[in-house]
Amino acid sequence: MNIFDNSKPSIGGVSPARIAEVREAEAAIFRKARPKSAAKIGNGLPGFFGGVPMHWMNDWPTPFPILVDSAKGATITDIDGNRLDDFCLGDTGSMFGHSPPPVARAIRRQAGRGLTYMLPSEDALAIGPLLQQHFGLPFWQIATTATDANRFALRVARAVTTREKILVFNGCYHGSVDETMVRLVGGRPFNRPGLAGEFRDLTRATDIIEFNDLPALEVALRDKDIACVITEPVLTNCCMVLPEPGFHEALRKLTCAAGTLLLIDETHTISTGPGGFTRKYGLQPDLFVLGKPIAGGVPASIWGMSEDVASRYAAYFRTKEPGYSGMGTTLSANPLQFAAMRATLEEVMTDKNYAHMDHLARRLDAGLTAVIDRCRLPWHVSRVGARVEFICAPDPLRNGGEAEAAHAPELEAAIHVALVNHGVLIAPFHNMMLISPATTALQVNRLITAFGAVAARLAA
Template identity: 55%
Template sequence: MPFATDFSPERIARFLAAETQRFRQAHPKSAALYAQAQRHLLFGVPMHWMADVPAPVPLFVDRAQGAQLWDVDGHALVDFCLGDTGAMFGHSPEAVTRALAEFAGQGATTMLPSTVALEVGALLEQRFGLPMWQFTATASDANRFVLRWARAITGRPKVVAFNGSYHGTVDDVFVDLAPDGSAITRPSLLGQVHDLAAFTRVVEFNDLPALEAALAPGDVACVITEPVLTNIGMVLPDPGFLQSLRAMTRKHGTLLVIDETHTISCGPGGYTRAFGLDPDILVLGKPIAGGTPGAVYGFTTEVGTRMQKAKQAAAPGHSGIGTTLSAGLLTLRLMRAMLSEVMTDAAYTRMFAISRRVADGLQAAITSRGLAWTVTRIGARCEYQFAPERPRNGSQARAAMHDDLEAALQLALLNRGVLLTPFHNMVLASPAHTEADAQALLGAFADALDALSAA
């Protein structure tokens, strides 16, 4: 059945060339800054993969507010990327701005506990159901530390991850399934000298027999997973899969780690609360501190007791867990503002309504043009994928990707005033988005498809 190949490579190339020329003409200041930035910034950007965008040069941003951002060439864009979830509740929510104004002069970091840490811990338990918490600067740090804790308290060396899952920049999870079914260290990693597959088993999402086989030896400290795969293209769990995962991990004495860094878009308590999951450990980053560096991981009392025993039994010295800027005073106050004032039930209701409107509109545009693509939505997040059916695992999601077509459509949307998340076709709704913003996206998408067909 045809899907991405509904458009020939030649047609896609012509369309991309036209959109590239359009972007160059409209963004001379971004182009000039990019040339200037080569002097001091690797690849001309402050973080090298900011250059991995479909535009001929990176878009240089001037400012952002709510659901909009403005580039240096004066273009206003409707932002459905939102810093890839970091600004999921809009840029600079009023409560965060107010907290910055009130507390920025009272110290940012002290490496000491504070009363606000207790307040945030209580808010986190109320929202996510787990009683004990630790704080980090990023979700990557949180996942890294959680894997260290899991191995320490179980005495087991192995972890299990799902093919195509996203857990930040944690070495242990950069393991892919090779075509022959074996686990291999991801070839794209730079400077990797260890065989990561030696201590990580990788299985396909929704594959319960493979999961059982991976856990059966009894040497797995934890399974770490997103409840919905989000970075390789959205992959939903089969009915009952996550409940079976929970039962299997308990059967084999393995900890279950749920990473909600992206799926916090599924509700005030994330996917975990919305669908009644019961993890041993939960990780959350990105939006929790209002788009500033901050993340958390929570765990059961039983896991916390085991952590304390492991630390007390260890030799003196650095545990390899924690960084100096974790749990900074200002960061905790921003978390308090987000949890108590921004991440509300009302905010999620609005986000879900906008996301539903967008998902339905995208699917209607696709269907009316006879394209065999699909749209997947969960909570405030949706994505169109170049396949006739929703993928069930990471390999199917990767096979549905079409790099040239994705780049051409993303650039076309950018030229029409709408920003999606680079690297895949994710659309994230915030409380700041309006019906007019949703319509702007749908109009731009329809126009881009028509221009592609005419190329």
């Protein structure tokens, strides 16, 4: 039985008035608990445009950003002494916890040996084989962000196929790669709204269809003019969308038949296991990208190629016109990255740590689901490995269009601030929570309890 009055507008089953009431009350609690932060950052940090070092820091729904004093393991402490159980973990950048001890030791060791010199260190000797062992592909390159890695991999795809167009799925996220900044509106492709300074029609060289839509994929690949399909295994930077049974197998079969390369971006789905979703579910990409947590929080990313792509690209490179390839940045593949990445691959991304993460993520999934059922809210929980998300819509989502419709920013903002006031931090841009090797069962229990209190208040 639906306990909500459908004659009145609601957001995720909660009245707008109730949401506004909760958010206003929680904002006052937040400010009262942070007098030092309010004085130092309440009116913005001096010297920074918009008062913050990066514009998206203003997207946190708290009255002003939390000014961090320190972070360790799965805990953040602000300058007012407030301790938060951190389930955001830098939106995956610190997925293995803040300053994992092996990474911290590696950074200290390397700091005395030089931070960058455009040459490999001995750690680089170990990293190549480690990447092969973890992720399967034989040839790798190091970059600084997943955006860079995706951009470089797409250049290779276009070079070896001599095709211009790429294909993405509606709702995808691949950093700030220009070509992927498109969306479907009423079934038609458009540039994503809000792009700054964008004067090009990005849909000219980018096709876009819905995730899980195999008939649309077959049509899109029919003309054999797509260089590369770039996708996450699971849509993550929206309300989470899981692949339907058989989707990835069909995606691989159709791309092979069309001579189209397949790029799997595991930057968020590395939560699945040591080799990501790709290894756990036996995906066979031509190109592979992973950013954010690969060096334990030090900015770094990797991109890999299959034997076939590497051979074709080597042949292309031998015959291309001399000059700059448009790939590479000076600080990419520096020895600090090598040191942190080696420590992460050898000592942090272990089966034991992932077993701990998966166990607690299952516990969190079950706990949040029980709260939603108890409060009779029309929400559900999705999970990919150690990545858990509650979605303020009743049913599992099939594609990016449904994910966009399920997004409830006003409601999610109220929940976020209320959870902060209960001592819990989750991701600001969607309702994502991560379990790290440092996360404890007690922290998970506190999150479930806090979520229960907030949900009951909203549902009352």
